[in-house]
Amino acid sequence: MASIRIALVGIGKIARDQHIPALKADPNYELVAAVTRHEPPAGIPSYRTIAELIDAQIGLDAVSLATPPLGRHVIARQAIEAGLHVMLEKPPGGTVSEVEALAALARSAGVSLFATWHTREAPAIETARRWLADRMVKDVVITWREDVRRWHPGQAWIWEPGGLGVFDPGINALSAATRILPRPLFLTDAELFYPENRAMPIAAHLAMSDSAGAPIRAEFDWREEGPQRWDIDVDTDAGRLALSKGGAGLAVEGRILVDEDEISAEYPNLYARFAELVRSGTSDVDLQPFRLVADAFMLGRRTVVEPFNEQQTKERPE
Ligand code: NAP
Secondary structure, X not given: XXXXXXXXXOOOHXXXXXXXXXXXXXXXXXXXXXXXXXXXXXXXXXXXXXXHHHHOXXXXXXXXXXXXXXXXXXXXXXXXXXXXXXXXXXXXOOOHHHHHHHHHHHHHHOOOEEEOOHHHHOOOHHHHHHHHOOOOEEEEEEEXXXXXXXXXXXXXXXXOOOOOOOHHHHHHHHHHHHHHOOOOEEEEEEEEEEEOOOOOOOEEEEEEEEOOOOEEEEEEEOEOOOOOEEEEEEEEOOEEEEEEHHHOEEEEOOEEEEOOOOOOOHHHHHHHHXXXXXXHOOOEOOOHHHHHHHHHHHHOEEEEEOOOOOOOOOOOOO
């Protein structure tokens, strides 16, 4: 089967760490171009804008967008209008409505659109989903605590409107929860913690419910300098399920079902799925996690906390 000629747009941290290695290793694809405003990746022909790439008529089939979420819509629209299949990093865009508009545009243009959620491809997610499928969920606690200085150094866009602040990682937790829990979730209350010098929150407390009334609490916090935590604990009628390390590990009542050290294939899995969508002429745009984040901004009470400065390190006693 002919390989899919693909270009990668936005050559930042995730493009270099995950997208380029996954594409180079996958025989479904030929990585034929990059779109970047900076130093191009070695050996890949590069263009400054999506318009220049399209004008060059290099026989492309698809593009994968790894730019910040706000601004993707304009790029994706040009690609779809040029007849290209489009894969979107998470979060899929700047607003829910613009991504819905893209999905409609892709349908009418007859191309595939894939809104990816990489955490759903973590090794333990499918096992957790199957285990929970016929259980009665009683209570869920989601804890996503990480150090923003460690994971997002120099990324100014995450603090600007559309960058989502702590929901940039928090949406990964919501993508996992909406995949593994057997019933749909909705938001009931939220408190968002904004540094006084920033437009986006550094922490968030969410209260949700599933359609049977089970309480689901989520705590996202970017100020964690100790052990980093990406955990979902689910109490059920058949015991407690613990998903750890962002879906890498899984235990039920303390018995390990998936070892945290298993090799993760999140991005290879995403590209394999995109190839399936392209070849079957279908799209996959699940906006549940994105809607929960939008609802959190809609319901969230605002609490102002101390300013955040990236360079500032905590004062330590002599
Ligand atoms: P990043 O390091 O800041 O890279 C984003 C790249 O997008 C930039 O290097 C830049 O590349 C391009 N870009 C285009 N317009 C831009 C603008 N207005 N402002 C800033 N950059 C712009 O960010 P990233 O961490 O790779 O994240 C990109 C997306 O991947 C986000 O949606 C994020 O949630 C997702 N993601 C990130 C991670 C992670 O660990 N970092 C993990 C999973 C998913 P050029 O110089 O090539 O133009």
